[in-house]
Amino acid sequence: xxxxxxxxxxxxxxxxxxxxxxxxxxxxxxxxxxxxxxxxxxxxxxxxxxxxxxxxxxxxxxxxxxxxxxxxxxxxxxxxxxxxxxxxxxxxxxxxxxxxxxxxxxxxxxxxxxxxxxxxxxxxxxxxxxxxxxxxxxxxxxxxxxxxxxxxxxxxxxxxxxxxxxxxxxxxxxxxxxxxxxxxxxxxxxxxxxxxxxxxxxxxxxxxxxxxxxxxxxxxxxxxxxxxxxxxxxxxxxxxxxxxxxxxxxxxxxxxxxxxxxxxxxxxxxxxxxx
Amino acid sequence: xxxxxxxxxxxxxxxxxxxxxxxxxxxxxxxxxxxxxxxxxxxxxxxxxxxxxxxxxxxxxxxxxxxxxxxxxxxxxxxxxxxxxxxxxxxxxxxxxxxxxxxxxxxxxxxxxxxxxxxxxxxxxxxxxxxxxxxxxxxxxxxxxxxxxxxxxxxxxxxxxxxxxxxxxxxxxxxxxxxxxxxxxxxxxxxxxxxxxxxxxxxxxxxxxx
Numbered sequence: 001x002x003x004x005x006x007x008x009x010x011x012x013x014x015x016x017x018x019x020x021x022x023x024x025x026x027x028x029x030x031x032x033x034x035x036x037x038x039x040x041x042x043x044x045x046x047x048x049x050x051x052x053x054x055x056x057x058x059x060x061x062x063x064x065x066x067x068x069x070x071x072x073x074x075x076x077x078x079x080x081x082x083x084x085x086x087x088x089x090x091x092x093x094x095x096x097x098x099x100x101x102x103x104x105x106x107x108x109x110x111x112x113x114x115x116x117x118x119x120x121x122x123x124x125x126x127x128x129x130x131x132x133x134x135x136x137x138x139x140x141x142x143x144x145x146x147x148x149x150x151x152x153x154x155x156x157x158x159x160x161x162x163x164x165x166x167x168x169x170x171x172x173x174x175x176x177x178x179x180x181x182x183x184x185x186x187x188x189x190x191x192x193x194x195x196x197x198x199x200x201x202x203x204x205x206x207x208x209x210x211x212x213x214x215x216x217x218x219x220x221x222x223x224x225x226x227x228x229x230x231x232x233x234x235x236x237x238x239x240x241x242x243x244x245x246x247x248x249x250x251x252x253x254x255x256x257x258x259x260x261x262x263x264x265x266x267x268x269x270x271x272x273x274x275x
Numbered sequence: 276x277x278x279x280x281x282x283x284x285x286x287x288x289x290x291x292x293x294x295x296x297x298x299x300x301x302x303x304x305x306x307x308x309x310x311x312x313x314x315x316x317x318x319x320x321x322x323x324x325x326x327x328x329x330x331x332x333x334x335x336x337x338x339x340x341x342x343x344x345x346x347x348x349x350x351x352x353x354x355x356x357x358x359x360x361x362x363x364x365x366x367x368x369x370x371x372x373x374x375x376x377x378x379x380x381x382x383x384x385x386x387x388x389x390x391x392x393x394x395x396x397x398x399x400x401x402x403x404x405x406x407x408x409x410x411x412x413x414x415x416x417x418x419x420x421x422x423x424x425x426x427x428x429x430x431x432x433x434x435x436x437x438x439x440x441x442x443x444x445x446x447x448x449x450x451x452x453x454x455x456x457x458x459x460x461x462x463x464x465x466x467x468x469x470x471x472x473x474x475x476x477x478x479x480x481x482x483x484x485x
Contacts, residue, residue, distance in 0.1 A: 037456070041457075081418065216387055220383040220387065221454060222454055222455075222472045222473065223457045223472075225457070227453065227454050230449065230450050230454070231445060231450060234446065235444075241444075243443075
């Protein structure tokens with residue numbers, strides 16, 4: 001992170017922390033079932049988070065969506081694929097470091113091979129040749145590494161501009177910034193615009209990729225905020241387990257249909273209703 | 276003498292156990308195969324019936340509706356997604372809620388489904404857990420990673436029905452539940468808020484173009 005950004009980030013964090021403290025929802029300590037639910041939702045700063053979420057949605061509507069729309073209009077799909085491949089390829093060093101930190105030599109090997117193939121045969125990363133040759137991409141970041149090391153996620157938070165996260169993943173993001181060789185190079189050579197431009201381009205490329213998904217979800221959601229909160233968590237768990245859930249997901253507990261995960265004693269009541 | 280008895284008894288026990296596990300295994304296999312065939316034929320039937328020529332929209336809607344009601348256990352899903360609040364819905368309102376829930380799901384997916392139907396569903400295999408069959412499938416796409424979809428299928432009174440869909444590790448009913456519970460919570464734990472929200476959304480979905 002550049003020197004100019006630091007005070008801004010500090011003020012922002014302070015403001016968020018202050019706002020969060022005054023706006024915290026209190027835990028329902030008298031109702032054990034409600035307490036379980038409260039803990040499961042794990043969003044003690046929900047009112048603040050919802051406010052920031054709305055601000056982010058506003059920013060999306062006014063700035064990000066129009067830019068992405070223009071981007072989609074100017075560049076045909078193959079070119080947009082190329083841009084996305086390129087921004088993915090320059091992120092591979094971060095993935096590689098995290099593969100290693102998680103003790104995954106096989107995946108680290110794949111990441112390294114992908115970088116070699118795509119940077120050369122893939123014309124500087126514009127083509128994802130490695131995937132066609134069987135070296136499939138995967139995501140890794142320091143938030144996931146922390147999770148593998150046993151660090152819990154902490155409460156859900158929504159950050160201005162950056163969106164849904166939690167303390168673990170937010171720290172992970174910062175750490176990834178320190179790992180990234182491009183940021184290193186840029187900071188040492190006074191070229192701060194390079195990582196900023198890259199972040200902007202990859203942000204638009206991601207928004208473009210998610211265009212239809214977001215459109216669909218917004219249309220059908222009855223509580224868009226809650227849907228995103230849940231999807232963020234499920235997605236992260238999926239990434240942390242390296243897709244272990246994709247082929248064989250855990251089954252929902254249909255024997256106790258009506259409990260979130262309630263303590264003993266509430267079980268019989270709900271099961272009696274099942275029949 | 277006692278030794279021989281013991282050996283006999285032990286071998287009998289072993290036989291019994293292996294026989295019964297054998298029976299359990301074949302039952303499980305039958306269940307899994309049944310669930311897998313159900314998903315397989317559902318995919319083919321859906322494509323045959325919904326992509327047959329240029330269906331007029333009302334006919335498409337009618338067929339999609341029938342397909343959803345036949346192949347998904349929406350009563351059970353509807354209960355599950357409100358979690359512990361099911362108990363708080365007055366008996367008289369439960370029927371109304373279930374009806375509304377079905378309309379909401381059908382209205383949502385009538386639109387979403389259209390884009391997804393053209394590609395073939397590849398079946399990868401089936402396992403079962405806690406009495407629920409997990410049918411693993413994937414949709415292959417050109418120039419992109421395949422999408423893994425797990426269909427969670429249960430059999431009740433001889434009939435297979437879907438109770439959940441897991442797309443790339445994301446559980447559909449869990450996402451629905453998070454939204455439903457959130458709305459109820461933000462309405463002071465009352466289900467009336469949810470019913471109002473469902474009513475409104477279903478109306479919007481039904482009247483919007485496409």
